[in-house]
Amino acid sequence: MRRVTLTQFLIEQQRAGRVSADLRLLLEVVARAVKAISVNVSKGALAGVLGEAGTDNVQGEAQKKLDVIANEILLLANEWGGHLAAMASEEVETVHQIPFDYPKGGYLLLFDPLDGSSNIDVNISVGTIFSVLRNPPGGGDPTEQSFLQPGREQVAAGYAVYGPSTQLVLTVGNGVHAFTLDREMGSFIYTHPFMTVPEETQEFAINASNARHWEEPVKRYIGELQEGKGGPRGRDFNMRWVASMVADVHRVLTRGGIFMYPIDEKCRAQGGKLRLMYEANPMAMLIEQAGGAATTGREHILDIIPSKLHQRIPVILGSKSEVDRVTGYHLEG
Ligand code: P6P
Numbered sequence: 001m002r003r004v005t006l007t008q009f010l011i012e013q014q015r016a017g018r019v020s021a022d023l024r025l026l027l028e029v030v031a032r033a034v035k036a037i038s039v040n041v042s043k044g045a046l047a048g049v050l051g052e053a054g055t056d057n058v059q060g061e062a063q064k065k066l067d068v069i070a071n072e073i074l075l076l077a078n079e080w081g082g083h084l085a086a087m088a089s090e091e092v093e094t095v096h097q098i099p100f101d102y103p104k105g106g107y108l109l110l111f112d113p114l115d116g117s118s119n120i121d122v123n124i125s126v127g128t129i130f131s132v133l134r135n136p137p138g139g140g141d142p143t144e145q146s147f148l149q150p151g152r153e154q155v156a157a158g159y160a161v162y163g164p165s166t167q168l169v170l171t172v173g174n175g176v177h178a179f180t181l182d183r184e185m186g187s188f189i190y191t192h193p194f195m196t197v198p199e200e201t202q203e204f205a206i207n208a209s210n211a212r213h214w215e216e217p218v219k220r221y222i223g224e225l226q227e228g229k230g231g232p233r234g235r236d237f238n239m240r241w242v243a244s245m246v247a248d249v250h251r252v253l254t255r256g257g258i259f260m261y262p263i264d265e266k267c268r269a270q271g272g273k274l275r276l277m278y279e280a281n282p283m284a285m286l287i288e289q290a291g292g293a294a295t296t297g298r299e300h301i302l303d304i305i306p307s308k309l310h311q312r313i314p315v316i317l318g319s320k321s322e323v324d325r326v327t328g329y330h331l332e333g
Contacts, residue, residue, distance in 0.1 A: 085142045095143065132155050133149050169195070175195075176290040272314040
């Protein structure tokens with residue numbers, strides 16, 4: 001069978017008018033950066049990249065060496081190409097401006113360079129999440145306000161999952177497509193066209209150690225799943241929790257499920273656990289493009305008008321029938 005590469009896929013999307021030449025270049029550059037991150041992640045102890053960096057990020061979290069490495073790879077890879085107006089990273093407090101000696105383009109790139117990095121030292125899958133917005137017209141250097149657009153404005157979103165294989169999962173608004181890294185060729189090969197989230201599922205993902213902090217609708221919903229065949233759902237359910245959003249969402253995108261990091265008494269003061277701009281929004285675009293649903297429990301994630309760059313929100317996403325059910329429980333009050 002003819003092997004289609006990411007480059008060929010993107011050229012076909014450009015020919016069909018779904019991506020501009022600049023957006024195609026942007027996605028190629030991000031893919032190249034992801035390959036470099038994959039090389040570092042897969043070397044682990046052999047490259048001395050495990051363990052703490054000895055610094056904290058803007059979230060006040062201790063950075064892993066690979067957090068810093070992945071962030072630098074993405075910033076340096078994307079600065080010079082002329083396709084970006086600015087960047088924003090989970091690891092950087094303010095907007096990252098394009099150095100003055102490089103040309104600027106019309107897109108804004110946001111990313112979580114290495115999500116789930118607490119799993120690095122125990123060799124569990126981690127990932128990179130990215131989101132692409134248009135830079136609003138108006139000249140001058142982009143400000144934080146330039147980035148504060150609802151998720152529906154995204155022109156592309158995706159993630160890389162560094163697992164048994166490295167996969168790049170991408171949408172440009174025409175379905176969800178996955179590419180598997182062929183390390184010998186150094187190419188992403190098109191392996192999963194038009195991924196879809198099954199409407200029904202028997203698998204849920206939540207950090208059950210937070211149960212005592214959950215709101216009543218979540219306690220009701222999870223309780224019903226745990227009652228299984230003998231309870232109101234009349235069937236048994238299974239639970240998975242990797243504590244690496246990319247790994248958990250990739251499983252949901254691949255075989256269905258519901259992924260939940262709801263608001264609870266523990267994270268209420270921060271607004272939630274997961275970040276809106278470079279975790280929830282890109283994942284919500286992918287899930288909706290794949291026929292699933294993504295809400296905070298009370299509203300569609302992609303409709304939220306952001307108030308700040310590192311804003312956190314509750315996240316419930318995956319198989320539509322389950323997301324609709326638990327969102328309904330929240331709206332019943
Ligand atoms: P907890 C990783 O730190 C992360 O941001 C997501 O990737 C993951 O889903 C979540 O936090 C795990 O949180 O509370 O289970 O450690």
